[in-house]
Amino acid sequence: MSAPTQVLFDEPGPKARRNNIVFSIVSAIVLLALVAFVIWKFADAGQLEAEKWYPFTFSQIQLVLLEGMVATLKVALVASVLAMIVGVVFALLRLSNKTAISLPGTIVLEFFRGVPVLLLIFAMFLIFGNSIGPFWSVVIGLTLYNGMVLAEIIRAGILAVPTGQREAAMAIGLRPGQVMVQVLMPQALRAMMPTIIAQIVVLLKDSALGFIVTYQDLLYQVNLIGREYRNLLPTFLVGAVLFIIINLIVAGIARWLEKRLQRKTTAPSGAAGLSGTTGAMD
Amino acid sequence: MDFLQLLELFLSGIWGTVRLFTVALVGSLLLGTLLAGMRVSPTPILRIAASTYINVVRNTPLTLVMFFCAFGLPFLDIRFGSTSSFNSFVYATIALTAYTACFVAETLKSGIATVPVGQAEAARAVGLTFSQTLGQVVLPQAFRTVIPPLGSVIIAMLKNTSIASAFNNRELISAMRNAIEVRGDLVIPLLFGTALAYLILALILGRVFDHLEKKLVILR
Numbered sequence: 001m002s003a004p005t006q007v008l009f010d011e012p013g014p015k016a017r018r019n020n021i022v023f024s025i026v027s028a029i030v031l032l033a034l035v036a037f038v039i040w041k042f043a044d045a046g047q048l049e050a051e052k053w054y055p056f057t058f059s060q061i062q063l064v065l066l067e068g069m070v071a072t073l074k075v076a077l078v079a080s081v082l083a084m085i086v087g088v089v090f091a092l093l094r095l096s097n098k099t100a101i102s103l104p105g106t107i108v109l110e111f112f113r114g115v116p117v118l119l120l121i122f123a124m125f126l127i128f129g130n131s132i133g134p135f136w137s138v139v140i141g142l143t144l145y146n147g148m149v150l151a152e153i154i155r156a157g158i159l160a161v162p163t164g165q166r167e168a169a170m171a172i173g174l175r176p177g178q179v180m181v182q183v184l185m186p187q188a189l190r191a192m193m194p195t196i197i198a199q200i201v202v203l204l205k206d207s208a209l210g211f212i213v214t215y216q217d218l219l220y221q222v223n224l225i226g227r228e229y230r231n232l233l234p235t236f237l238v239g240a241v242l243f244i245i246i247n248l249i250v251a252g253i254a255r256w257l258e259k260r261l262q263r264k265t266t267a268p269s270g271a272a273g274l275s276g277t278t279g280a281m282d
Numbered sequence: 283m284d285f286l287q288l289l290e291l292f293l294s295g296i297w298g299t300v301r302l303f304t305v306a307l308v309g310s311l312l313l314g315t316l317l318a319g320m321r322v323s324p325t326p327i328l329r330i331a332a333s334t335y336i337n338v339v340r341n342t343p344l345t346l347v348m349f350f351c352a353f354g355l356p357f358l359d360i361r362f363g364s365t366s367s368f369n370s371f372v373y374a375t376i377a378l379t380a381y382t383a384c385f386v387a388e389t390l391k392s393g394i395a396t397v398p399v400g401q402a403e404a405a406r407a408v409g410l411t412f413s414q415t416l417g418q419v420v421l422p423q424a425f426r427t428v429i430p431p432l433g434s435v436i437i438a439m440l441k442n443t444s445i446a447s448a449f450n451n452r453e454l455i456s457a458m459r460n461a462i463e464v465r466g467d468l469v470i471p472l473l474f475g476t477a478l479a480y481l482i483l484a485l486i487l488g489r490v491f492d493h494l495e496k497k498l499v500i501l502r
Contacts, residue, residue: 008394008402008420009324009412016324024327031331038358045357114484115477116444118455123473126462201341208343212448219345232353240342240350247341 042233052231056238061225068221069242075135075217076204079142083203084196086147091154092180109148117145117206125213134215138207146203153195157188190261197254201247208243218242288461288468295457296479302374302443302453303483307436309379314386315421321391324412332387340384344377344445351377352449367452374446378439385435392431393424426498433491437484444480454479 012020042048055061093105112120121141129137161184169183170176189196211220222239226232320332339347351373362372397420405415425432447455458476462469 008322008415010406012324020324023325027325027331028327031327041358042354047357111477111481114481116441116455116480118444118447119458119473119477119480122455122459123477126469126473205341205343208345209445211345219343219349223349226353233357236346236350236354240346243343243346244338244341251341 047231047233052229052234055225055229055231056234064221064225065218065238065242068216068218069246071215072204072207072210072217072219073246075138075142075207075210075215076200079139079146079207080200080203082139082143083147083150086143087150087154088185090148090151091158094151094155095158109151112144113148113152115145117141118209118212120144121209121213129213134210134213137213138210138215141209142203142206146199146206149199149202150196153192153199154188157192158184160191161187193261194254194258197250197257201250201254204247204250205243288465288472291457291461292454292475292479294452295454295476296483298451298453298457299440299443299479299483302371302378302446302451303440305375306378306382306439306443309375310382310386310439313379313383314390317383317387318390318394319416319421321387322394322416336384336387339381340388342381344381344442345448347381348374348377348445348449351380366450370446370450371452374443374449374451378442378446382435382439382442385438386432389428389431389435390421390424393428394420396427397423423500426500429491429495429499433488433495436491437487440483440487441480 010016039048046052090105090109094102094109096102096105118141121138124132124137124140125134132140158180165183165187166179169179174182207217208219210217211223214220218239222235226235229235317332317336320328321336323329352370355373355376356369362369401419401423402415405419410419443453444455447453447459450456454476458472461472465472
């Protein structure tokens with residue numbers, strides 16, 4: 001609980017405390033009833049029987065799930081690296097003071113940022129699928145979309161570095177390119193690291209779209225196992241837990257980095273309203 | 283398939299997207315507000331329930347949430363219509379609502395934090411209860427403060443409606459795939475047309491939020 005929300009209600013007195021306990025019990029019963037209903041229905045459909053969970057003890061199934069997880073992580077990793085490169089390039093294009101460079105950059109960026117990432121993956125798959133296969137279709141689709149989002153984040157970071165830094169760098173005789181690479185960019189990347197990682201989590205989640213273009217990722221294997229053993233729900237739960245664990249680890253890294261980097265830059269961390277690991281969606 | 287038929291198919295796809303978007307928009311605003319209210323409520327159990335829900339669903343890919351709704355909800359005997367296409371629509375709406383509501387709730391919570399402490403103190407001082415303080419004093423101000431970030435969440439949801447195409451829902455992407463199946467020679471124009479449709483929808487939405495921002499946002 002953060003401090004500002006605590007003020008919404010008084011420190012409870014005896015009567016409020018009694019009401020609170022009654023209300024706690026009532027809401028607990030309602031929530032438990034809801035959960036119980038779901039469990040009862042799933043059990044009724046035979047989805048929770050021990051034999052439905054039994055396949056997960058096979059080393060074969062564990063291996064298939066592991067392969068799916070590795071495939072998902074592989075897509076996410078390659079796409080993250082490429083998206084960072086695309087992001088830096090387009091941030092620089094947009095910051096150029098020559099309209100002939102910044103205008104096309106802006107148009108391309110707004111185009112790829114404005115369409116669903118699934119459409120980009122489909123486009124790659126439908127146009128180039130035969131030659132590049134599903135893996136690269138997913139990677140390029142994810143790269144185009146997230147690269148453009150990262151470009152905006154990095155651009156905001158560069159703009160947030162105090163102008164004195166640029167002026168000082170120029171005063172000691174650095175060329176504009178050196179000012180960018182040696183002074184502005186390191187500070188911008190540092191300041192925006194939490195936001196960048198939040199976007200990487202988004203990319204990781206979007207990599208689950210791969211199964212739609214027949215890429216054999218975690219969700220593809222979950223779907224396959226669930227149909228094969230008619231245990232869709234248990235497999236779904238296992239898949240969801242795997243995804244959530246990966247995401248929480250990445251989000252944990254973001255928080256750790258945020259704390260570590262806080263005092264090492266002159267730009268405000270997570271600058272310009274893009275802050276926090278919670279705001280990013282899609 | 284001639285041009286008119288293609289156009290008709292596309293318009294039905296756009297209608298499907300708009301319909302899914304609108305219902306999920308209303309749903310996620312309501313559920314998101316409820317979750318945000320639960321997160322700041324005096325009842326610990328509601329706070330824990332809301333934050334557990336938000337943390338779990340937010341960290342699950344939307345595709346997986348849709349997967350669960352499309353294949354898991356039928357086990358709960360939650361069926362809404364006789365036709366399977368209507369059921370697909372409802373499942374997609376539930377998934378989109380359940381997912382987006384988390385982001386709406388998080389945005390609103392940060393908005394609640396920007397409302398000056400004095401507002402809530404004054405509300406308490408004149409004897410308002412917690413729900414009155416939240417509903418009549420704090421939330422209206424929080425909503426007005428978070429219009430810009432709420433706008434990006436909503437525009438992201440518009441793009442996320444595309445994922446419903448993988449679960450038998452009729453919308454823009456599935457219309458595009460149908461069209462490409464019959465007219466394989468037009469792949470690139472069809473892809474481009476679909477992209478353009480999304481860009482126009484997002485542009486309209488952006489304008490609406492710009493307008494709302496100008497009229498309503500409170501600068502502090």
